[in-house]
Amino acid sequence: MIALVRAEVLKLRTVWSTWVLLAITAVLVGALAAAVGFAPHRREGVVFPPRGTVAWFDSVFSIMAISLDLALVLGVIATTGEQRHKTVTSTYLVEPRRGRVTAAKLLVCAAGGAVVALVAGAVGLGLGFAVVGGGFGNTNEMLTEFRHVWPGVAASGVLFALYGVGLGALLRNQVVSIIVGLGVTAIVEPIFVAALPSVGRWLPSEAAQALESVTARPHVRGLGSNTVHLITWWEGALVLLAYGLLLAAAGSFTTLRADVT
Amino acid sequence: MTAIEVRGLTKRFGAVLAVDDLSFEVRAGTVTGFLGPNGAGKTTTLRMLLGLVKPTAGSALVNGVPYHDLPDPSRAVGAVLESTGFHPARTARNHLRTIATAAHLAPSRVDEVLELVGLTADADRRVGGYSMGMRQRLELARAMLGDPEVLILDEPANGLDPQGIAWLRGFLRWFASTERVVLISSHLLAEAAQTVDEVIILARGRMAEQGPLEQLLRRASTTVRVRTPDAERLVGLLQGAGINARRQGDVVDAPSTTADTVGRLMADNAVVVLEMSTSGESLEQLFFEMTAHGAMGGPGPDIPAAATVPGPYGGPS
Numbered sequence: 001m002i003a004l005v006r007a008e009v010l011k012l013r014t015v016w017s018t019w020v021l022l023a024i025t026a027v028l029v030g031a032l033a034a035a036v037g038f039a040p041h042r043r044e045g046v047v048f049p050p051r052g053t054v055a056w057f058d059s060v061f062s063i064m065a066i067s068l069d070l071a072l073v074l075g076v077i078a079t080t081g082e083q084r085h086k087t088v089t090s091t092y093l094v095e096p097r098r099g100r101v102t103a104a105k106l107l108v109c110a111a112g113g114a115v116v117a118l119v120a121g122a123v124g125l126g127l128g129f130a131v132v133g134g135g136f137g138n139t140n141e142m143l144t145e146f147r148h149v150w151p152g153v154a155a156s157g158v159l160f161a162l163y164g165v166g167l168g169a170l171l172r173n174q175v176v177s178i179i180v181g182l183g184v185t186a187i188v189e190p191i192f193v194a195a196l197p198s199v200g201r202w203l204p205s206e207a208a209q210a211l212e213s214v215t216a217r218p219h220v221r222g223l224g225s226n227t228v229h230l231i232t233w234w235e236g237a238l239v240l241l242a243y244g245l246l247l248a249a250a251g252s253f254t255t256l257r258a259d260v261t
Numbered sequence: 262m263t264a265i266e267v268r269g270l271t272k273r274f275g276a277v278l279a280v281d282d283l284s285f286e287v288r289a290g291t292v293t294g295f296l297g298p299n300g301a302g303k304t305t306t307l308r309m310l311l312g313l314v315k316p317t318a319g320s321a322l323v324n325g326v327p328y329h330d331l332p333d334p335s336r337a338v339g340a341v342l343e344s345t346g347f348h349p350a351r352t353a354r355n356h357l358r359t360i361a362t363a364a365h366l367a368p369s370r371v372d373e374v375l376e377l378v379g380l381t382a383d384a385d386r387r388v389g390g391y392s393m394g395m396r397q398r399l400e401l402a403r404a405m406l407g408d409p410e411v412l413i414l415d416e417p418a419n420g421l422d423p424q425g426i427a428w429l430r431g432f433l434r435w436f437a438s439t440e441r442v443v444l445i446s447s448h449l450l451a452e453a454a455q456t457v458d459e460v461i462i463l464a465r466g467r468m469a470e471q472g473p474l475e476q477l478l479r480r481a482s483t484t485v486r487v488r489t490p491d492a493e494r495l496v497g498l499l500q501g502a503g504i505n506a507r508r509q510g511d512v513v514d515a516p517s518t519t520a521d522t523v524g525r526l527m528a529d530n531a532v533v534v535l536e537m538s539t540s541g542e543s544l545e546q547l548f549f550e551m552t553a554h555g556a557m558g559g560p561g562p563d564i565p566a567a568a569t570v571p572g573p574y575g576g577p578s
Contacts, residue, residue: 007363014355015348086346087356089313090403093340094363096312096329260313261305 004095004104008078012112017077022119025070029123033063037127052136057128057145064153067120068208071113071157072181075164075244078109079251080174089260099252105165106248113161117154124150152212152233159211159240163204166247170254201231202239210236264289264411264442265310269319272305272466279305281466282319287444287459289410292437294453294474295446297463298552303446304343306463307415311340323411335364335407341400341414349389353380353399356388361406374402379428393420401432411442418452430456450548454478464552477547485515485523488536495532502526511535 012018037060039048049055079102082088095101128142164181171177185205192200200206210230231239265287272280280302287293297303308314310321312328323331323338331337347356357371375381378398383391388399397420404412414433418426433456437443447453453460460477462470470477489495492508499506499515502522506515515523520539527534 003365004363007359010355010359010362011348014352014359015350017350081348085348087348089342089345090360091363092313093311093338094335094360096331096334257315259308259315261308 001100001104004100005107007094008104008108009111012074012078012108015081017081018074018112021070021074021077022116025067025116025119026123028066028070029064029120030127032066033060033124033127036060036063037131052131052138054137054141054145057137057142058149060127060131061124061146061149064117064120064124064150065156065208065212067116067153068156068160068205069182069185071116071161072164072167072185073178074112074116075105075109075161075166076168076174076177076181077164078105078112079165079168080172080177083172084174092260098257102165102169102248102252105169106162106244109161109165110158113158114154116161117150117157120153120157121146121150149212155237156208156211156240159237159244160204160208162244163240163247164244166244166249166251169248169251172251204240204243206230207236207239207243211240263287264324265444266322266325267306267310267319268322270306270309270316270321271318272302272309272314273317279466280309280316283463283466283468284319285461285468285471287442289442290440291459292433292443292445292457293459293461294450294457295444295461295463296450296453296548297446297448297469299448300465301448301463301552302466303448303463304415305466307340307342307413307444307446310413311338311342313342333365333407335360335366335409337407337409338411338413339404339407339409340412341397341404341417343415343419345400347388347391347396347399350387352385352387353391353402354384356399357403357406360403364407366406370406370408374405377405378402378432394422394425397421397425397429401429409441411444412436414443414445416446416448418447418449426452462548462551469551479517483517483519483539485518485520486538486540487513487515487523487527487532487534489513489527489532489534491532494530495527498526498530498532499523 036048037051037056049059082091091101092098125146128146129139131137132139132142164177167181168174168177171180184203189200189203189205192203193206194200201210211233213230213233213236230236263286265285267283267285270280270283271278283302283306295303295307305314306321309316310323310328320327328334328338351359354371354375357374358368360366361368361371372381375384378401380395380398380402383395388396391399397417401414401417404414417429421429433443433445437456443456445453445457450460454474457474460470460472460474461468487495488511490511492511492513495513496506496508499513499518504515504518504522506513508514520537524537526532
């Protein structure tokens with residue numbers, strides 16, 4: 001199993017898509033955090049917190065959660081890339097017990113999700129230090145706020161990567177898996193959250209929000225009548241873990257058992 | 262010792278019966294050609310042998326066990342399969358490293374197999390820029406990583422240029438000389454005839470022929486036909502020389518021999534010759550006949566030869 005894990009690490013390290021994904025994470029977190037952080041103080045009736053305040057750091061650091069989508073894509077690519085480039089044949093020739101290959105991918109992508117979160121964290125923290133260095137807020141408050149937000153993002157990132165592996169194992173097609181994965185978070189979830197909040201809050205990104213709240217916010221989000229009561233952080237963690245493992249198990253029992261032709 | 266054992270192997274893809282109750286054995290120390298026209302079920306059989314395709318019925322064993330029960334598959338079997346892929350952005354060396362790592366093999370094996378297939382100079386190039394021939398060599402390098410006892414090759418000559426084919430032939434001769442097992446599929450009998458000792462011929466998923474290549478070559482050789490007033494005597498002379506001649510009126514057919522042999526025999530014995538001709542059945546013709554008329558062991562549905570038999574330069578199956 002250790003050999004398979006090492007091989008999976010090597011597979012991720014030796015293709016450019018992994019590095020591009022990490023670069024996109026850095027650029028996306030940096031650009032969006034800057035856009036939120038340096039937006040005009042008041043726009044269309046919405047008041048943004050003053051730069052350097054605790055609330056400001058909170059909204060800027062929350063942007064790091066965008067890295068979850070990239071962790072998901074990492075998991076999907078690690079699994080479906082084998083189908084796409086037909087390297088799955090040589091992978092299964094070396095290890096015909098396919099469940100072990102999926103298990104190795106789950107382990108390695110969990111670590112990969114953590115690396116994506118680290119990159120997001122590094123960019124967020126860099127921005128935080130830059131703003132403090134520019135004379136806004138103080139280091140202690142900034143770091144305290146970072147410690148409130150980042151651990152939840154990192155934990156969600158790890159679990160989202162597992163969710164990506166599970167999705168890829170089940171659907172096999174790379175483009176379809178990415179569209180379904182991101183489509184669920186971007187389109188399906190908001191619909192459920194609006195129409196059926198009792199169901200919606202158990203879906204992946206709501207579960208991730210719940211997990212992120214472990215060290216940070218109270219268990220509600222949104223404003224006024226749109227308030228959604230999140231599940232507890234540990235429920236969020238378990239639900240996300242279950243998505244990853246159940247999808248991977250389903251994939252192992254269906255498509256991964258299929259003939260490789 | 263039996264290296265490969267296939268018993269009652271059957272695979273059905275929906276309505277298509279790709280492999281139909283196939284049984285054969287491959288002994289250690291032989292190079293066996295696994296032959297048949299495109300769509301005969303060769304690839305499906307090999308993939309079942311390698312645990313990539315699940316048989317509908319029957320068993321396929323390597324060294325006495327199913328592939329997925331081999332304790333160390335990479336050291337037992339090396340396989341070159343069609344449609345095995347490479348990540349285009351990965352270098353050849355890194356591709357092999359991922360496999361060697363998963364298979365618990367020493368990193369030095371990567372350099373050794375690159376050297377073996379002559380890819381050392383291109384090892385750090387991305388595979389996306391490789392030619393077909395280079396990819397085929399890289400596939401062979403991957404198969405050789407575990408220094409396996411059994412080599413299974415599915416149409417390895419496809420896409421190779423004449424130099425590549427000559428190189429492959431040399432490689433297989435070297436591998437076979439080390440007393441290991443090769444099972445090589447091809448839709449070109451003449452190509453396979455250059456390297457194999459044994460043949461298994463498949464037609465529409467069923468066994469059409471199995472045996473030493475020698476035996477097949479004998480059947481494919483020339484028949485000499487002589488019209489002579491001394492027909493009776495000539496048959497006796499030929500049979501005395503070990504040629505299984507037959508007479509029909511004043512015509513004698515001497516199969517599996519040459520005009521040279523028959524001519525000298527007649528001159529030495531002063532046999533009067535009225536007419537003499539040779540009719541040759543080439544190896545390819547024999548192959549077409551065997552594979553176009555279904556399995557010899559049992560009746561198969563008759564379909565036109567043209568529908569199943571590729572030309573001598575037919576495409577991949």
